[in-house]
Amino acid sequence: MNLYSIAVIPGDGIGIEVVPAAIQVLDTVAEIHGGIRFDWTHFPWGCEYYLQHGTMMPQDGIDTLKSFHQIFLGAVGMPGLVPDHVSLSGLLLKIRRELEQTINVRPAKLLHGMKSPLAAPQDFDILVVRENSEGEYAEVGGRVHRNGEEMAIQSAVFTRKASERAMRYAFTQAAKRRGHVTSATKSNGIAYSMPFWDDVFREVSQLYPDIQAASNHIDALAAFFVMKPHVLDVVVASNLFGDILTDLGGAIMGSIGIAPAANLNVERTYPSMFEPVHGSAPDIAGKGIANPLGQIWTSKLMLDFLGHEDLGEIVLGAMEDTLDDNVKTADLGGTANLKEVTERVIEHVKLRA
Amino acid sequence: MNLYSIAVIPGDGIGIEVVPAAIQVLDTVAEIHGGIRFDWTHFPWGCEYYLQHGTMMPQDGIDTLKSFHQIFLGAVGMPGLVPDHVSLSGLLLKIRRELEQTINVRPAKLLHGMKSPLAAPQDFDILVVRENSEGEYAEVGGRVHRNGEEMAIQSAVFTRKASERAMRYAFTQAAKRRGHVTSATKSNGIAYSMPFWDDVFREVSQLYPDIQAASNHIDALAAFFVMKPHVLDVVVASNLFGDILTDLGGAIMGSIGIAPAANLNVERTYPSMFEPVHGSAPDIAGKGIANPLGQIWTSKLMLDFLGHEDLGEIVLGAMEDTLDDNVKTADLGGTANLKEVTERVIEHVKLRA
Numbered sequence: 178m179n180l181y182s183i184a185v186i187p188g189d190g191i192g193i194e195v196v197p198a199a200i201q202v203l204d205t206v207a208e209i210h211g212g213i214r215f216d217w218t219h220f221p222w223g224c225e226y227y228l229q230h231g232t233m234m235p236q237d238g239i240d241t242l243k244s245f246h247q248i249f250l251g252a253v254g255m256p257g258l259v260p261d262h263v264s265l266s267g268l269l270l271k272i273r274r275e276l277e278q279t280i281n282v283r284p285a286k287l288l289h290g291m292k293s294p295l296a297a298p299q300d301f302d303i304l305v306v307r308e309n310s311e312g313e314y315a316e317v318g319g320r321v322h323r324n325g326e327e328m329a330i331q332s333a334v335f336t337r338k339a340s341e342r343a344m345r346y347a348f349t350q351a352a353k354r355r356g357h358v359t360s361a362t363k364s365n366g367i368a369y370s371m372p373f374w375d376d377v378f379r380e381v382s383q384l385y386p387d388i389q390a391a392s393n394h395i396d397a398l399a400a401f402f403v404m405k406p407h408v409l410d411v412v413v414a415s416n417l418f419g420d421i422l423t424d425l426g427g428a429i430m431g432s433i434g435i436a437p438a439a440n441l442n443v444e445r446t447y448p449s450m451f452e453p454v455h456g457s458a459p460d461i462a463g464k465g466i467a468n469p470l471g472q473i474w475t476s477k478l479m480l481d482f483l484g485h486e487d488l489g490e491i492v493l494g495a496m497e498d499t500l501d502d503n504v505k506t507a508d509l510g511g512t513a514n515l516k517e518v519t520e521r522v523i524e525h526v527k528l529r530a
Numbered sequence: 531m532n533l534y535s536i537a538v539i540p541g542d543g544i545g546i547e548v549v550p551a552a553i554q555v556l557d558t559v560a561e562i563h564g565g566i567r568f569d570w571t572h573f574p575w576g577c578e579y580y581l582q583h584g585t586m587m588p589q590d591g592i593d594t595l596k597s598f599h600q601i602f603l604g605a606v607g608m609p610g611l612v613p614d615h616v617s618l619s620g621l622l623l624k625i626r627r628e629l630e631q632t633i634n635v636r637p638a639k640l641l642h643g644m645k646s647p648l649a650a651p652q653d654f655d656i657l658v659v660r661e662n663s664e665g666e667y668a669e670v671g672g673r674v675h676r677n678g679e680e681m682a683i684q685s686a687v688f689t690r691k692a693s694e695r696a697m698r699y700a701f702t703q704a705a706k707r708r709g710h711v712t713s714a715t716k717s718n719g720i721a722y723s724m725p726f727w728d729d730v731f732r733e734v735s736q737l738y739p740d741i742q743a744a745s746n747h748i749d750a751l752a753a754f755f756v757m758k759p760h761v762l763d764v765v766v767a768s769n770l771f772g773d774i775l776t777d778l779g780g781a782i783m784g785s786i787g788i789a790p791a792a793n794l795n796v797e798r799t800y801p802s803m804f805e806p807v808h809g810s811a812p813d814i815a816g817k818g819i820a821n822p823l824g825q826i827w828t829s830k831l832m833l834d835f836l837g838h839e840d841l842g843e844i845v846l847g848a849m850e851d852t853l854d855d856n857v858k859t860a861d862l863g864g865t866a867n868l869k870e871v872t873e874r875v876i877e878h879v880k881l882r883a
């Protein structure tokens with residue numbers, strides 16, 4: 178019996194509703210499998226906690242998390258009540274950084290039963306591997322103000338180590354998929370960081386002679402997501418470019434509300450964190466109408482990372498079956514509530530087992 | 531009689547074919563108007579010139595250009611023969627910089643007769659105003675290599691002056707359109723430059739109380755271009771964000787091949803430069819099959835900037851009439867050649883006069 182101890186941070190808003198739904202799905206999967214079990218420990222961290230304690234999580238929160246296998250997070254944020262930069266830097270970005278979750282992975286795949294805003298999308302299935310620790314998000318910079326002139330400087334930091342790690346991960350994923358990696362660059366406009374990124378990509382690609390490697394400028398690549406997403410397999414990108422491409426990925430899938438994400442510590446020194454792309458959606462929170470599919474797809478990514486890719490496939494398949502049944506929440510044009518969608522997914526998990 | 535002296539740089543590849551087509555259209559427009567005339571002076575600068583002389587343009591090229599009212603450019607580039615960074619920095623980027631063309635303007639509009647890759651696009655008509663002189667493209671940075679560690683640093687530079695100038699231009703354009711400006715930001719991830727950009731935007735927006743102002747993060751905004759482009763009016767963006775959004779704009783219009791651009795010196799100290807977004811397309815060059823619509827739409831932007839917005843409308847209308855007639859080049863799914871499309875546009879210009 179494999180016992181996985183998981184730290185659960187439902188967070189705020191609809192996070193509190195969709196996390197239990199996905200946990201039900203995972204427990205069902207574990208039951209079916211027989212050989213694994215999840216041990217869930219809940220932490221009530223987030224904006225509510227902040228309003229009471231003045232911090233998003235306790236001082237020793239990071240240390241507490243280190244003792245778990247993985248972290249399963251819902252959504253964090255109370256716009257209006259807690260400034261975004263507080264809720265982000267005090268929890269999400271803090272965990273990503275301190276637990277060295279240096280790679281962010283997000284699929285963009287056209288699911289059965291989803292309506293893409295694209296007119297005639299051929300089946301696409303993209304995996305965006307995003308460098309998650311540095312690049313354009315490095316907190317290096319400042320403002321100058323003198324003689325009536327004023328400016329801000331922001332420095333992007335690209336280390337070989339982090340770039341290479343993201344790229345290697347991209348190539349190993351491509352080896353399990355369609356064997357193609359596309360690097361997002363902008364070396365025709367950005368003179369230092371991007372040519373460096375290109376150099377590292379060229380070197381790493383030589384270590385994987387069986388994988389096809391290509392580079393595209395981010396502007397053209399963004400257009401590809403709209404014009405011909407089916408030609409892409411794995412895309413490796415800097416922190417910012419990955420951020421932009423994954424929202425585009427969500428858009429062409431038909432909804433950012435179903436998109437999942439994994440913040441990976443690929444060395445497995447510390448736990449990784451699995452969180453859907455969507456936010457806490459305070460406007461619809463507490464009504465039982467939130468879409469649980471983002472969180473459920475996120476649970477598939479956790480299964481994959483735990484080495485249970487077969488079980489991950491069952492969960493994704495059950496999601497597609499549910500969409501095919503037209504059991505959908507309002508955001509996807511359906512009339513079902515959270516409970517009905519979750520129950521239908523669980524039924525299909527059982528049927529597929 | 532207003533005489534406009536225009537420096538013409540057809541450049542390379544299909545630039546040499548589409549520029550004369552657009553010139554014919556502009557001459558027709560001038561004839562109809564009666565009160566304006568164009569005086570065209572051709573400069574054979576570009577990659578061909580580089581292969582003969584070792585520079586993309588003569589030493590005194592920039593000075594030569596300064597004596598003209600405007601610059602009308604085709605496309606530059608001979609991939610394989612001349613490295614991209616040579617052709618770009620020796621001509622396009624050099625002119626943008628030295629003639630202080632600090633704002634880049636690109637419309638994304640759903641034209642009659644164009645097939646968008648979006649399934650059900652409502653009529654959209656976006657004007658992207660891009661800061662064109664600094665930001666993420668500032669050539670500040672370098673590499674460090676020691677003790678087996680290696681990294682590249684790239685600094686983005688945002689001055690109040692340039693940010694404000696782009697924003698003011700955006701607001702004045704919005705006043706002539708639907709009265710809405712959206713700023714592309716990423717202040718939730720990028721800690722110094724983007725909060726500064728937001729501060730300047732907040733201040734500038736207070737100078738235009740009749741215009742609605744909003745800020746969106748670039749990831750969400752990219753998704754908007756796919757999910758609901760019709761809600762956007764004027765978008766103001768940094769150099770990099772503008773680059774990405776305008777390619778997306780081209781994509782949702784149905785083809786980057788028809789997208790126009792203006793590099794503006796809004797103070798009118800030096801000439802501005804008008805160039806289509808597409809490249810030199812060496813694979814189809816010289817065959818008479820290139821699509822002239824990008825260059826023709828570019829000529830509309832030049833007419834607008836010269837103060838002839840009524841004539842600009844005639845040109846754009848004639849383009850739409852031509853597309854409606856289904857007189858299209860192969861890249862748009864048609865069977866017409868460059869000459870046929872150009873002639874049809876000219877007929878419609880005459881009919882609309």
Ligand SMILES: CC(C)[C@H](C(=O)O)[C@@H](O)C(=O)O
Nearest residue numbers: 365366396618623773776807
């Ligand atoms: C070629 C490149 C440097 C350029 C840019 O990024 O400015 C191009 O993409 C454009 O948008 O005109």
Ligand SMILES: CC(C)[C@H](C(=O)O)[C@@H](O)C(=O)O
Nearest residue numbers: 265270420423454718719749
């Ligand atoms: C909230 C923001 C800082 C974050 C990011 O840009 O990383 C989000 O957009 C994401 O993609 O997870």
